Amino acid sequence: MFYDYKRANWPLFCSALDAALDPDPPIQATIELDYAVTTFTRSVQQAAIHAIPMCATKSNQLTLPPNLRFLLKLKNYYQHRYQQSCLPLFHYLFQLLAQIFSTPLTHLRNSKWSSFLGSLHTRSPPFWKVTRYFTKSPSYIPPLIHQGKQVYHTPLKAEALAQHFERSHYLTLNMGTPHHSTTITRFVEQFFCNTTPHTSLHFMNIYEVKRKIFSLKLRSAPGNDGITPLMLHHLSCKTLTHLTNLFDHLLQLGHLPTCWKKAKVIPILKANKPGTDPNSYRPISLLSTHGKLFERIIAARLTSFVNRQHLLPHEQFGFHKKHSTFSQLAQITDYISNSSNLHKHSGMVLLDLEKAYDTVWIHGLLYKLIVFKLLTYLLFTLKAFLEGRSFTVHLHKMSLSPKIPPSGLPQGAVLSTTLFALYISDMLHPPHTQLALYADDTAILTQSWRTDTILHRLTHATSILLCYFTRWKLQVNIHKTEAILFT
Numbered sequence: 001m002f003y004d005y006k007r008a009n010w011p012l013f014c015s016a017l018d019a020a021l022d023p024d025p026p027i028q029a030t031i032e033l034d035y036a037v038t039t040f041t042r043s044v045q046q047a048a049i050h051a052i053p054m055c056a057t058k059s060n061q062l063t064l065p066p067n068l069r070f071l072l073k074l075k076n077y078y079q080h081r082y083q084q085s086c087l088p089l090f091h092y093l094f095q096l097l098a099q100i101f102s103t104p105l106t107h108l109r110n111s112k113w114s115s116f117l118g119s120l121h122t123r124s125p126p127f128w129k130v131t132r133y134f135t136k137s138p139s140y141i142p143p144l145i146h147q148g149k150q151v152y153h154t155p156l157k158a159e160a161l162a163q164h165f166e167r168s169h170y171l172t173l174n175m176g177t178p179h180h181s182t183t184i185t186r187f188v189e190q191f192f193c194n195t196t197p198h199t200s201l202h203f204m205n206i207y208e209v210k211r212k213i214f215s216l217k218l219r220s221a222p223g224n225d226g227i228t229p230l231m232l233h234h235l236s237c238k239t240l241t242h243l244t245n246l247f248d249h250l251l252q253l254g255h256l257p258t259c260w261k262k263a264k265v266i267p268i269l270k271a272n273k274p275g276t277d278p279n280s281y282r283p284i285s286l287l288s289t290h291g292k293l294f295e296r297i298i299a300a301r302l303t304s305f306v307n308r309q310h311l312l313p314h315e316q317f318g319f320h321k322k323h324s325t326f327s328q329l330a331q332i333t334d335y336i337s338n339s340s341n342l343h344k345h346s347g348m349v350l351l352d353l354e355k356a357y358d359t360v361w362i363h364g365l366l367y368k369l370i371v372f373k374l375l376t377y378l379l380f381t382l383k384a385f386l387e388g389r390s391f392t393v394h395l396h397k398m399s400l401s402p403k404i405p406p407s408g409l410p411q412g413a414v415l416s417t418t419l420f421a422l423y424i425s426d427m428l429h430p431p432h433t434q435l436a437l438y439a440d441d442t443a444i445l446t447q448s449w450r451t452d453t454i455l456h457r458l459t460h461a462t463s464i465l466l467c468y469f470t471r472w473k474l475q476v477n478i479h480k481t482e483a484i485l486f487t
Contacts, residue, residue: 003048004055005230013051014236017043021242030255036246037257041225041290048231062109071101141267141395142275150276158395161267162403164278165393169405172359172473180471185363191370197254197380204251204297206237209244212296216289223288224264232289247294254380260291262402263391263410285391285412295414298381302374302418311372312425318439319417328438332445335434336486339447346486347454349444349462353469354477356440357420358408361473362386365423372422385415407473428468430461451485458483 020043025036064072075097082090120127144151146160216229235243250256263285273280306312307321317323332348339346353359365386369379389410390402409416420440427442429435436443442465446457469476 002055003052003228005052008052010051010234013047013231013234014239016050017047018236018238020046021239023238023242027249030253033246033249033253033255034257034259036249037290038259040243040246041227041259041288044227044231045225048227062112064105064108068101068104068108071097071104075101141269141281144278145276146278154396154398155400158393158398158400160278161281161395162265162391162393162400164281165265165283165391166403166405168355168358169408171355172361172475173407175473175475176361176471181363184367188363188366188370192380192383195376195379197252197377201251201377202301202375203248204244206240206244208297209240209247209293212293212300215296216293220289220292221286223286223291224262225259225288225290227289229289232293243290247297250294251377251381254377254384256291256294256381256384258388260288260294261385261389261410263287263389263412264399265391265393267393267395283391283393283411285410287410287412292414295385298378298385299414299418302378302382302415305374305378306418306422309372312421313427313435313437315429315435316421316425316437318437318441319421325438328436332436332443335445335447340486342447344447344449345451345454346445346447347451347458348484348486349458350480350482350484351442351444351462351465352477352480353440353442354475354480355408356474357411357416358405359474360407360409360420360423362407364472365419368423368426382415382419385410385413423472424474428464430457430464432457433461451487454485 021040022036025032025039027033027036075094078090078094078097081087082094120130141157144157144160146156146163151157151160213229213232213235216232218229218233220229222228264287265283265285267281268284269275270280270282312320317325317328336346336348366379366383369382374382386409388404390404392399392402409419417439424437424440427435427437430444432446434445436445444458444461444465446454446461448454448457466476
């Protein structure tokens with residue numbers, strides 16, 4: 001079942017929602033704020049039930065002509081008689097009718113499919129739906145090999161995938177020196193104990209919220225609450241004002257509702273990977289639409305602060321406005337070409353961080369944000385955003401108990417990309433080299449007339465960056481690390 005938005009009564013949706021909301025809910029503590037957010041979510045759900053009709057998924061069942069319907073009925077009749085009496089005559093008649101029935105049924109299916117393909121053209125939406133159907137990965141997950149055993153049942157497969165996704169968050173938990181980890185953790189805890197969240201607070205306005213609502217993708221899947229971006233597009237001014245007030249209270253208290261930090265994870269098979277290996281699946285997180293809207297507002301303010309303070313290094317091209325992979329590749333190509341024109345050799349080492357976003361040290365990230373002198377209310381909001389998150393793997397309409405990762409940035413969140421870029425923004429720049437960064441991918445380049453000099457510089461630079469990554473609990477994937485010499 002899904003919402004039929006073509007028959008939605010949006011005026012009824014707005015009026016039902018306006019009538020259900022308390023114009024001025026009393027909010028003094030986080031418990032009252034959680035209750036207000038939950039009440040708002042339920043009000044939107046109830047208004048959608050009243051104003052938007054539900055419809056079942058379209059069935060693709062083949063319509064049989066009368067002669068085939070008669071054959072099918074007769075075949076099923078003799079099959080049933082054979083199951084009751086076990087007489088060979090009924091079994092023979094059942095097999096005979098099955099053979100007679102299969103031939104015209106195959107012709108009917110082929111003719112229907114041929115006529116459907118003949119009706120398609122590149123400008124029609126069904127053409128691209130068919131294309132996506134044949135190019136996307138199959139949704140069925142075969143038996144998984146987990147801990148040396150094959151797992152067949154859906155709950156066991158979901159648990160195997162959940163354990164695999166959870167394990168990636170523990171990959172670098174014990175890296176770095178104990179003294180450094182303890183010092184950073186103590187500093188962060190003392191800072192938040194001695195600071196109040198409402199310092200330098202900038203309240204939101206209804207126009208800021210409305211702009212971010214219209215920036216949401218209409219076709220994005222909803223989270224556990226089932227609220228879609230299209231519902232938020234039709235909120236009335238009264239409801240938008242109520243939502244803006246809730247967001248202001250979140251900023252004032254430095255809080256994020258627990259329901260917004262629960263991710264619904266759908267495992268998707270990676271391209272050209274074996275389906276029996278849990279490592280071959282990528283977790284796709286579906287988050288609450290209200291939470292994503294709030295994140296977009298915070299992300300815009302964080303990006304504005306980062307750009308004003310010039311916190312990202314000029315080597316970082318990932319998720320940077322007016323920067324792209326093509327720009328970074330052009331810069332690398334220009335560096336190597338200039339070296340060739342000077343009759344020099346060029347060397348490059350490509351480093352890839354293993355599970356980079358999943359292994360970000362939360363206290364380490366908060367420490368760096370404090371050092372960057374980020375606005376206090378943003379610090380408290382980001383702390384609430386990072387801590388206490390959980391995810392639940394959903395497989396074939398079945399879900400298990402939630403997993404609580406101890407580290408990492410939430411997958412699929414708008415804020416995660418900017419936060420990761422800030423986390424590695426103080427990366428050391430080795431001497432006599434040039435860095436090229438794109439998100440979590442790092443390239444080290446150098447040039448010289450002597451190949452042994454290139455080897456020495458790249459070895460020294462790699463060791464410096466490895467020490468930096470180890471200090472901040474990041475791990476380089478040695479299987480994806482490559483070294484190239486251009487002569």
